[in-house]
Amino acid sequence: MKTLGIIVVLLFGSLLIYCTLDFPPWGDPQAPASMHVSPRYIERTMQETSVPNIVTAVLADYRGYDTMFETVVIFTAGVACFFLLRIFGRIESESRMYRHIPTGITLRISKDAEPPRESREFERIDLAWVPYDVVVKTSCRIIVPFCQLFALYVIAHGHHSPGGGFQGGVILGASVILFAISNNMRLSFTRISEKMAVLLCGLGVLIYAVTGALGTLLGSNYLDYGALSRLFGVDPVTARSLGILFVEIGVGITVMAVIITLYYNLASAGRHDEGL
Amino acid sequence: MNILVILLLFGGLFFFTGGSIGILRFPDFYTRLHPAGKLDTAGQFLTMSAISLYIMQDFTLHTFLTATKIVLIVIFVYLTSPTATHAIMDAGVRAGLKPWTKAGRHDLAD
Numbered sequence: 001m002k003t004l005g006i007i008v009v010l011l012f013g014s015l016l017i018y019c020t021l022d023f024p025p026w027g028d029p030q031a032p033a034s035m036h037v038s039p040r041y042i043e044r045t046m047q048e049t050s051v052p053n054i055v056t057a058v059l060a061d062y063r064g065y066d067t068m069f070e071t072v073v074i075f076t077a078g079v080a081c082f083f084l085l086r087i088f089g090r091i092e093s094e095s096r097m098y099r100h101i102p103t104g105i106t107l108r109i110s111k112d113a114e115p116p117r118e119s120r121e122f123e124r125i126d127l128a129w130v131p132y133d134v135v136v137k138t139s140c141r142i143i144v145p146f147c148q149l150f151a152l153y154v155i156a157h158g159h160h161s162p163g164g165g166f167q168g169g170v171i172l173g174a175s176v177i178l179f180a181i182s183n184n185m186r187l188s189f190t191r192i193s194e195k196m197a198v199l200l201c202g203l204g205v206l207i208y209a210v211t212g213a214l215g216t217l218l219g220s221n222y223l224d225y226g227a228l229s230r231l232f233g234v235d236p237v238t239a240r241s242l243g244i245l246f247v248e249i250g251v252g253i254t255v256m257a258v259i260i261t262l263y264y265n266l267a268s269a270g271r272h273d274e275g276l
Numbered sequence: 277m278n279i280l281v282i283l284l285l286f287g288g289l290f291f292f293t294g295g296s297i298g299i300l301r302f303p304d305f306y307t308r309l310h311p312a313g314k315l316d317t318a319g320q321f322l323t324m325s326a327i328s329l330y331i332m333q334d335f336t337l338h339t340f341l342t343a344t345k346i347v348l349i350v351i352f353v354y355l356t357s358p359t360a361t362h363a364i365m366d367a368g369v370r371a372g373l374k375p376w377t378k379a380g381r382h383d384l385a386d
Contacts, residue, residue: 133366139359146352 049240051159059164060244064223068208071251078201078258085270097125126184133182140182147175155252159241165248169204169255176256177263185268194272197260204254211246277333284326291319304376305368313361317353324350 024031041054051057059067098107101121151171158164180188212223220227225243226236298311328343
């Protein structure tokens with residue numbers, strides 16, 4: 001079986017390498033890609049969309065369909081992970097850990113015993129994360145808000161610098177994961193619950209699709225943001241820039257929510273009771 | 277001014293080199309984390325301050341803002357790098373990894 005796999009890999013690998021010989025050389029000005037579309041993007045992006053970062057304009061405007069279905073792919077990945085990993089119904093672990101907050105003593109209580117009543121003196125802690133780590137908790141508390149602020153900056157500043165919805169969404173999701181790691185998963189569920197995360201996954205795609213559909217409603221093509229000018233009362237070029245911003249926000253929300261959903265499902269093995 | 281920038285850059289590179297050699301040469305997990313955490317932070321501080329000094333040579337609002345961003349990077353690395361090192365150490369201790377001693381490597385085995 002292993003040799004068969006190696007033979008197949010070698011066969012297809014050599015076929016792919018053979019096909020790359022027909023490619024135009026790297027950076028060839030006569031290559032089809034640099035003959036037709038690239039000069040137009042480079043010359044006219046600024047006057048057509050007023051976005052200095054050509055990559056963002058190509059990504060969200062000229063190739064809006066591509067990016068929309070990329071977002072759908074990410075959404076699908078999140079939903080697939082949810083269906084593969086999520087275990088419904090309660091599976092009680094063998095024992096639970098509680099910490100008595102005033103003294104810092106940890107208690108291990110087996111499955112059948114009666115747990116401490118919900119009071120301010122006891123908090124439930126994860127089996128894998130028993131120590132009370134002030135250093136990690138405090139510095140993550142300082143870092144997380146700046147992390148989120150930077151994520152918003154990356155999303156909003158994608159017009160002018162490298163960045164955009166995908167990168168900003170990943171940073172936003174990472175900040176929530178940092179919060180969940182430094183405290184515990186139950187606390188992060190109180191901030192962004194599972195339901196909220198899954199709903200946000202869909203909301204981002206919806207924002208993208210609705211921004212595109214508004215173009216159709218206002219009388220031009222799907223994902224033609226120039227039509228939004230009538231809605232906002234600005235000229236079509238500024239409307240394109242605004243449309244790109246809305247789309248990036250949608251992408252950011254989806255990516256963030258999918259990252260959080262992936263983390264919740266992977267870290268707790270789908271049970272959503274205890275994290276890492 | 278340029279001499280100061282060069283000196284700071286070389287100081288930073290010295291710390292980075294020391295950190296890399298330390299990661300390769302130290303005997304076990306905990307001692308390797310020591311150069312990884314400390315020397316990289318120090319080297320980063322020196323190189324970043326060299327860069328911000330170099331930018332600030334023609335002083336405008338724009339260069340001042342860029343230098344402020346670099347200082348912010350330094351501050352955040354000073355917050356996060358020691359915390360990360362601390363957390364990794366903690367994880368190592370909790371996983372039951374024994375520290376290396378001069379007596380011999382048999383301590384690691386049990």
